[in-house]
Amino acid sequence: MGKYVLNKVLIAIATIFVLATATFFLMKLIPGDPFASLKTKAAVQEKQREYYGLDQPVTVQYFRYMGNLLRGDLGWSLKKAGRSVVDIIREAFPVSAVLGLTSLFFSVLIGLLFGILCAQFRNRWPDYLLMLVAVLGIALPSMVLGPLMRYFFGVQLKWLPVVGWGTVDKMIMPAIVLGLGTVAGETRAMRASMLGVMTQDYITTARAKGLNSAQVILRHEVKNSLVPIVTGLGPGIAGIMMGSFVVESMFLIPGLGRYFVDSITNLDYPLIMGLTIFYGAFLVTMNLLVDVVYGLLDPRIRESGKKGGK
């Protein structure tokens, strides 16, 4: 297992290197200049460019950036004066991560439960009802659902605060808006996976042992159904923890989501690079984790992993 993980880690590092390089040059292709402004004099702008090294050729900038990256230095934001990229991530990421994980935890749980119910009541009304919810969850964009929920639960019923961050009640609505797509996706995936497992021969064996439906589902069907579900979870976790621009803007949450969009419109080069590399590293780590969990669920994969590592 050790060699297998090491192998995966080396591949991960290579992936991040490629990602950083591609992003750097693509970013430099965006037309415009971070310091171009009508309010500052040309000489001042020149000075700013010189200070941040933007007057150097692109290749020089690239090697300088990569050298700094190796030392763990992601640089300083061009627009948020006096703030390093690491500072920004350190401050905003926990907010997005807490919201994302909470949302993900409940939505995966609910999604799996819905999927199990759908499969058990296949083509009867509980199945149709839950699948309708799932389709709505995929079809409704958060910019529609969010305002609607804020209006009903915040303004009309006054059950929950309309915006803000810091207390549990403020998290409920954004978590729901953020997680509805996941609920829908997991419901559909779990339903399909479970329907496949339910017709397997070993389920007949389980029933022939005299087990009741609950025992057959919990001991034999669920674990086997989870194997393909786990695969999709890795990128899902990374994506949801990085924050959502729409949800965070709508509920005024000081998370990472808005920086992804803002940094590009502002041409804040170090921040673009920092966020991309951070996201990439996180995604790769999650996928690595999923590989390990996968092996825990299915002993056949555990074995082939061992062989692959040798």
Place this chain on the structure above:
Amino acid sequence: MAEKILDVKNLVVTFDTYQGSVQAVRDVSFHVNKRETVGIVGESGCGKSVTIRTVMGLNPKSNGSVKGGQAFFEGRDVLRLSEKEIRDILGNRMSMIFQDPFTFLNPTMQVGKQITEVYLRHHKVSRKEAEEKALSILRLISLPNPEQNMKRYPHQLSGGMRQRVMIAMALICEPAVLFADEPTTALDVTIQAQIIDLMNSLKEKTDTSIVLITHDMGVVAKMVDRLYVMYAGKIVEQGDADAMFHRPRHPYTWGLLDSVPRLDERTKEELHSIPGMPPDLIAPPEGCPFAARCRYAMKICQRQMPDAIPLEEEGHAAACWLCHPEYVKQYGVTRREGKENGQ
């Protein structure tokens, strides 16, 4: 008279499909005595597996339905038990070995757990005691290194070992009846022989009656005391193994016996097969279902199928007009061609 442990009477099972109702089992009666091994033989789709799965209540509820009949097991009609009651019997008093040990074992559960699971379901014992019991049963069926193999997953075992695990699972509660649905079909020939030997030795060591379902007369010959031959949802001939192998009377039974390839007979012929196809069970023929493939078929065979006609030997009967007393009086007994002396 021997005690009947399972007595199935006039079982009728149909499945509703989009094309119509498939009459899978049409008025089947059979019984199993205590400590007896009974074979049910027939080609694919003749209804032998459906019969057994109906008795065990394992057919899908959505489209399969028992249209008639009774199945008395230890004094109760299992077709009329509640789901809870039948679950208390399954795996406990009545258990099953399935055809394919590659697909009928849960791939993500250690085989030891799959074995103890049955025992824990039906006995109030600790996990430890269940494991002891599983070990003793694995030793009985001579699985090598039972302690280590209990912790393995199915894919880490060979086909023969997996089938032994299936057998252990079926036997751990010491059932009154063990159904074996094509237990050797998925295995290669040397392993087949081992499994057959194993099941034969288990007959000596336990009180379990065995019902062997197969299409292979060769497998049956090595194991059974009595034999039922099934065709198109009906039992066409039944009797003691000796009578059935040496003095069979139904042309379909002859066909099955001729289809067993033999190493000791040098023939230039190709492997024997019964010409034609079994009838469509959505609209089964009015007369004998085998008439279309039978070279002895007469006019009456097309119109009507006779009930089982008792023959000289006790328990031997065949549903064929060739065995009717009137026919025999006029034309004599028709025997399997070239095998008059039982050879």
